[in-house]
Amino acid sequence: MSTQTEPKLVTQIDFARAGQITPQMKKVAEREHRDPEYIRERVADGRIAIPANIVHIKKGMRAFGVGEGLSTKVNVNLGISGDKADAAEEWKKVKIAEDFGADAIMDLSNSGKTRQFRQQLIDETPLMVGTVPMYDAIGYMEKPLVKLTKDDLFEVVRAHAEDGVDFMTIHCGINKSVTKTFKETGRLMNIVSRGGSLLFGWMEVTGNENPFYEYFDELLEICHEYDVTISLGDSCRPGCLYDSNDATETAEMIELGKLCKRAWAAGVQVMVEGPGHMAIDEIAANMKLQKRLCHNAPFYVLGPLVTDIGVGYDHITAAIGGAISASSGADFLCYVTPAEHLCLPNAQDVLDGLMATKIAAHAADIAKKVPHARDMDDKMGQARRKLDWDAMWECALDPVTGKKRYEESPAATEGTCTMCGKMCAVRTVNKVFEGTTIDLGMED
Numbered sequence: 001m002s003t004q005t006e007p008k009l010v011t012q013i014d015f016a017r018a019g020q021i022t023p024q025m026k027k028v029a030e031r032e033h034r035d036p037e038y039i040r041e042r043v044a045d046g047r048i049a050i051p052a053n054i055v056h057i058k059k060g061m062r063a064f065g066v067g068e069g070l071s072t073k074v075n076v077n078l079g080i081s082g083d084k085a086d087a088a089e090e091w092k093k094v095k096i097a098e099d100f101g102a103d104a105i106m107d108l109s110n111s112g113k114t115r116q117f118r119q120q121l122i123d124e125t126p127l128m129v130g131t132v133p134m135y136d137a138i139g140y141m142e143k144p145l146v147k148l149t150k151d152d153l154f155e156v157v158r159a160h161a162e163d164g165v166d167f168m169t170i171h172c173g174i175n176k177s178v179t180k181t182f183k184e185t186g187r188l189m190n191i192v193s194r195g196g197s198l199l200f201g202w203m204e205v206t207g208n209e210n211p212f213y214e215y216f217d218e219l220l221e222i223c224h225e226y227d228v229t230i231s232l233g234d235s236c237r238p239g240c241l242y243d244s245n246d247a248t249e250t251a252e253m254i255e256l257g258k259l260c261k262r263a264w265a266a267g268v269q270v271m272v273e274g275p276g277h278m279a280i281d282e283i284a285a286n287m288k289l290q291k292r293l294c295h296n297a298p299f300y301v302l303g304p305l306v307t308d309i310g311v312g313y314d315h316i317t318a319a320i321g322g323a324i325s326a327s328s329g330a331d332f333l334c335y336v337t338p339a340e341h342l343c344l345p346n347a348q349d350v351l352d353g354l355m356a357t358k359i360a361a362h363a364a365d366i367a368k369k370v371p372h373a374r375d376m377d378d379k380m381g382q383a384r385r386k387l388d389w390d391a392m393w394e395c396a397l398d399p400v401t402g403k404k405r406y407e408e409s410p411a412a413t414e415g416t417c418t419m420c421g422k423m424c425a426v427r428t429v430n431k432v433f434e435g436t437t438i439d440l441g442m443e444d
């Protein structure tokens with residue numbers, strides 16, 4: 001008789017490898033029109049992540065799958081900043097994210113005591129919740145950056161895990177080897193990731209290795225305990241077109257690929273973060289390289305912004321890149337708002353950024369042939385052919401804005417809109433097929 005105790009199954013990847021389908025895998029399968037076994041297989045080998053902290057599951061979170069063969073997910077960033085600490089405004093953004101179809105909310109609060117907002121968010125939202133513990137470390141520990149110790153940083157990670165955070169961006173890949181490459185090869189925009197810049201500063205001042213890299217196994221233990229998915233941060237994502245796909249970005253990606261394998265071996269789910277700013281013709285190759293180097297781990301991208309000069313309209317520059325990146329293999333898009341590079345977004349910016357990113361994700365899902373992705377588009381075509389405006393609102397990604405615009409400009413001819421009025425092409429052709437009078441030019 002064996003005296004060995006069976007390892008405790010905690011995370012989605014533990015269960016998947018043991019051949020067990022969890023309730024979360026079943027839910028993902030239902031929502032994605034896939035067989036539960038399809039989901040289990042891919043969770044087992046890391047191609048799909050289901051970021052779902054065991055604490056958040058108990059509070060009623062919905063299960064979302066991120067990865068191969070699934071619909072592209074969309075994240076909304078929000079949170080209190082040092083210059084604008086208005087919790088009520090951030091709650092408005094939470095409501096917009098939930099009402100307009102975001103899959104995840106990242107709480108990027110980085111000033112003062114952030115725990116109350118984070119805990120309330122996890123209590124109340126069924127969406128995936130992500131954080132960046134590095135942003136929170138200075139406020140949480142009440143210490144200047146350079147005085148933070150490895151134990152301080154890990155204490156913050158543990159606090160976020162205990163609170164129920166489903167995925168954490170942790171910049172584990174920026175180690176001494178990557179910073180050497182960065183300093184030797186140079187960049188136009190240096191390091192633009194906030195967490196990456198904090199760690200780079202800490203490493204340079206203390207002379208120490210990145211603690212999240214050096215003590216990665218300890219980090220994995222915390223993540224395993226709560227089933228926190230690690231979203232491996234891309235500290236060296238390009239901040240301008242000039243820096244894209246350079247030696248520094250690629251050096252970090254190679255490190256991230258090695259860390260993916262270590263995380264999976266420890267039963268921890270992983271996603272990998274990506275660019276950034278990137279010209280259209282480079283995006284598909286970057287997605288393929290990431291999938292290759294990171295062993296098909298789900299790819300979570302910010303944009304990419306396809307030009308650097310769309311200031312004030314970067315939800316559009318990012319949506320163009322988002323559609324191309326998702327149709328080329330990215331699995332999860334972080335929204336970008338019109339306020340990008342300018343200021344903390346307001347509620348309208350959040351809505352505009354979310355809708356631009358939702359459209360990009362949906363357009364990519366149609367191209368990727370995600371099951372049933374085009375159903376609503378085909379229904380919209382039918383509704384438009386019948387000039388059935390109520391049916392059109394049911395198909396629209398944002399029915400509120402569509403209906404408001406339509407009703408603000410009432411058409412003189414029934415069924416049409418003020419764009420063409422009586423010359424409505426749909427109405428004219430419908431009349432031809434119905435055999436009814438085409439009444440154009442017959443007003444007298």
Ligand code: SF4
Nearest residue numbers: 417419420421424425
């Ligand atoms: S009036 Fe013109 S824009 Fe409006 S529904 Fe008819 S064809 Fe379309």
